[in-house]
Amino acid sequence: MTELGRAAAAALDLILSGDAELAGIVGLSLQVSLSAVLIAALVAMPAGALLAVLRFPGRGLLVVLLNALMGLPPVVVGLLVYLALSRAGPLGSWGLLFTPTAMIVAQAILVTPIIAALTRQTVADLQEEYREQLASLGVRPLAAVPALLWDARFSLLTALLAGLGRAVAEVGAVIIVGGNIAGVTRVMTTAIALETSKGDLPLALGLGMVLVALAVAINATAFGAQGLLRRVQG
Amino acid sequence: MFLARLVAATAPDEPLLPLSVENLTFEAGGTRLLDNVSLTLGQGMRTVVMGPNGAGKSLLLRLCHGLLRPTRGRVRWALDDGEAVRRRQAFVFQRPVLLRRSTLANVTFALAHAGVTLRCRRDRAMEALERVGLGHLAGRPARLLSGGEQQRVALARAWAIRPDVLFLDEATANLDPSATRTIEGIVQAMHEAGVKIVLTTHDLGQARRLADEIVFLHKGRLVEHRPAAAFFERPRSEQARAFLDGRLME
Amino acid sequence: MIARRALLGALLAASLALPAAAAGKFITVASTTSTENSGLFKALLPAFEQKTEIEVRVVAVGTGQAIKLAQNGDADVLLVHHKPSEEAFVAEGYGVERREVMYNDYVLVGPGDDPAGIAGMTDAAAAMARLAAAGEPFASRGDDSGTHKREQALWKEAGVDLEQAGDWYRETGSGMGATLNTASGMNAYALTDRGTWLSFKNRGELEILVEGDAQLFNQYGVILVSPERFPHVRKDEGQAFIDWLLGEDGQRAIAAYRLEGEQAFFPNAARKPAS
Structure with missing residues (x-):
């Protein structure tokens, strides 16, 4: 059997055996990344929308910076969060290092620029369409933000998915601030890294396939929901 | 600020009209699109702005409504309170921009931003929707309505805020004859309710049906401003004659 | 609208309800x-x-x-x-x-056909010297780990100046497993602890060539x-x-x-x- 064949077999075996450890790892992956995306979205969506509707000096620079931060290396984010949460760091007394909370913080930081930048673009496009109508109704730019965000909701789902994809797939940040502790902070990507370092490539690839299948399932659900809502809500 | 809005919205006694346009000029990208236009629009009459493509009809409406700033000249209303002036006008665009929410919510949204208290919004919105014959579609997502229905929602939204002046920019250009007649009926009803109507149209028939007076523009200049009957019977300018004969399309 | 808010609230609550493991002694x-x-x-x-x-x-x-x-x-x-x-x-x-x-203990692993000819040697430093002379590829951790430090000590004892080493000396800058994956991929020699080696599955052509020297005690x-x-x-x-x-x-x-x-x-x- 080829390496890929063994990987597929390992993946299938993992899923079918209903391995409790795997379920825990998948569950933690989802919990950490979904929480991170949710928290990031609460900050990033209003921020991105504000950046789209407000005009102020330095705005262009901020947009460029935000777009550039989409490529923020996870390892760098992990390192920064580690330095902040380490006992030797400013927030050390919170004792959050090597906990899922620390991982959520790191991933939230990682995906905030992504969601904010995509929100900004989406809202800017929509605002172009709505500008005259909203001005005619006497809606000021700031007051338009909630309406624009709400009307962009189907497109913004894509921004959330992009953020989730980034969060669930990254390993650099969570392995540093989580420590890949078995049963506590081990998620799909750090488990894959561990199996790779053990040279168990089929198992690593198998875990990777589970991750991809999960991503496909999430995106398919979102796609279906998006289509349905568009048909029902216009 | 909020109080000022309330006062503006609840004290519509001082007249908004007449509207005086003085030496209005608008340039974009080095091209003069509206050239030194001066005119006065009074209460009561339905004004139809006509002219071939590129005459500056939409531009004139947008400048009057305050969506654009003139390069030179000014737009002056009888009332000197900028906030109140804006609140007492409504604008219906060629393509209605409706929000992704219910028909009713589209109207209450406008009312909320016009400073109408939460308690009054729903009733006023329903009343406006009934007037345009869409009461039964209040709960429907607005974006799923037909083109004609969407334009009627836009009219209900305009009507609900009880404006003194309603601008319509080619409001029926994308609609079929039946939908167009419905819209014209609503415009007529608003006129009878005392709303000053200012509209642009390409449709000569519509102009004849609705106009009390005609503002005829050509290449950014005001060519004629006369009672409709006189304009249609004896146009003074060569451009207007050519336009009415269908010889002047640009 | 209310249903939507409730959903959002529930999501938020779920996200904040982190594993309770932190409550016990650890x-x-x-x-x-x-x-x-x-x-x-x-x-x-x-x-x-x-x-x-x-x-x-x-x-x-x-x-x-x-x-x-x-x-x-x-x-x-x-x-x-x-x-x-x-x-x-x-x-x-x-x-x-x-x-x-x-x-x-540490072991020196390398390709089974052993082009440098170190198999069976009992003096680790001498084997390392022969490796350097042969110029066969060697994968080093290069990550300041315990194994990396031991490897450097062995090179020193063998009289090999790594500053002068040619491109046969490859630093992976990563963990033991990743380094063994690299060595396996390019049929390079490597120093590894026995524990990692025993559990390592992607060995390819690699096998243990040198072991048992007191220098390799870990x-x-x-x-x-x-x-x-x-x-x-x-x-x-x-x-x-x-x-x-x-x-x-x-x-x-x-x-x-x-x-x-x-x-x-x-x-x-x-x-x-x-x-």
Whole structure:
């Protein structure tokens, strides 16, 4: 059997055996990344929308910076969060290092620029369409933000998915601030890294396939929901 | 600020009209699109702005409504309170921009931003929707309505805020004859309710049906401003004659 | 609208309801990939956790990084394998005392056809010198880990100046497993601890070529991070773990652990108590 064949077999075996450890790892992956995306979205969506509707000096620079931060290396984010949460760091007394909370913080930081930048673009496009109508109704730019965000909701789902994809797939940040502790902070990507370092490539690839299948399932659900809502809500 | 809005919205006694346009000029990208236009629009009459493509009809409406700033000249209303002036006008665009929410919510949204208290919004919105014959579609997502229905929602939204002046920019250009007649009926009803109507149209028939007076523009200049009957019977300018004969399309 | 808000609230609540594990007693142990990857902890910890109800959370990184973590106060116990660094750690006041726990050994692995001809040699330094002379590819950790430090000491003893090394010397800058993956991929020689090697599955053409030299002895030490320096250190729980490791139960468990049918670690706590 080829390496890929063994990987597929390992993946299938993992899923079918209903391995409790795997379920825990998948569950933690989802919990950490979904929480991170949710928290990031609460900050990033209003921020991105504000950046789209407000005009102020330095705005262009901020947009460029935000777009550039989409490529923020996870390892760098992990390192920064580690330095902040380490006992030797400013927030050390919170004792959050090597906990899922620390991982959520790191991933939230990682995906905030992504969601904010995509929100900004989406809202800017929509605002172009709505500008005259909203001005005619006497809606000021700031007051338009909630309406624009709400009307962009189907497109913004894509921004959330992009953020989730980034969060669930990254390993650099969570392995540093989580420590890949078995049963506590081990998620799909750090488990894959561990199996790779053990040279168990089929198992690593198998875990990777589970991750991809999960991503496909999430995106398919979102796609279906998006289509349905568009048909029902216009 | 909020109080000022309330006062503006609840004290519509001082007249908004007449509207005086003085030496209005608008340039974009080095091209003069509206050239030194001066005119006065009074209460009561339905004004139809006509002219071939590129005459500056939409531009004139947008400048009057305050969506654009003139390069030179000014737009002056009888009332000197900028906030109140804006609140007492409504604008219906060629393509209605409706929000992704219910028909009713589209109207209450406008009312909320016009400073109408939460308690009054729903009733006023329903009343406006009934007037345009869409009461039964209040709960429907607005974006799923037909083109004609969407334009009627836009009219209900305009009507609900009880404006003194309603601008319509080619409001029926994308609609079929039946939908167009419905819209014209609503415009007529608003006129009878005392709303000053200012509209642009390409449709000569519509102009004849609705106009009390005609503002005829050509290449950014005001060519004629006369009672409709006189304009249609004896146009003074060569451009207007050519336009009415269908010889002047640009 | 209300349903939507409720959903959002529920999501938020769910996200904040983090695993309750943090509520129980636990310690954080900074250790090396070799102990984690070999599966030793997985075999040892349940017995200890069952006896004491103290959860042991192992953060497995290179020795250099593990020491750095402990120096920042981010671990309660340090379990690594580089004696000079461990002694410096204690001397600088970061740790209470260094105790020896167990040992295993390093092995030199390389392609089975052995183009450098070092198979069966018993002098590790001499084998390294021959490797350098042959210019056959060698994959080094290059990550300041215990294994990397030992490798550098061997090169020094062999009289090989790495500054002058040609492109046969490849630093991967990563962990033992990743380095072995690299070595396996390009049929390079590498120095590895026996534990990682035994558990490593992607060997390809690689096999053990040199072993048994005293120079390849690999001693593990355990240190309680100083509670004086870091008041948050879980002193009692950490000490309980160390006592257990060094005591009869722990030592017997280490000796009993088998990896691919072979003993991977040899307990030696009693033989050589720390000064």
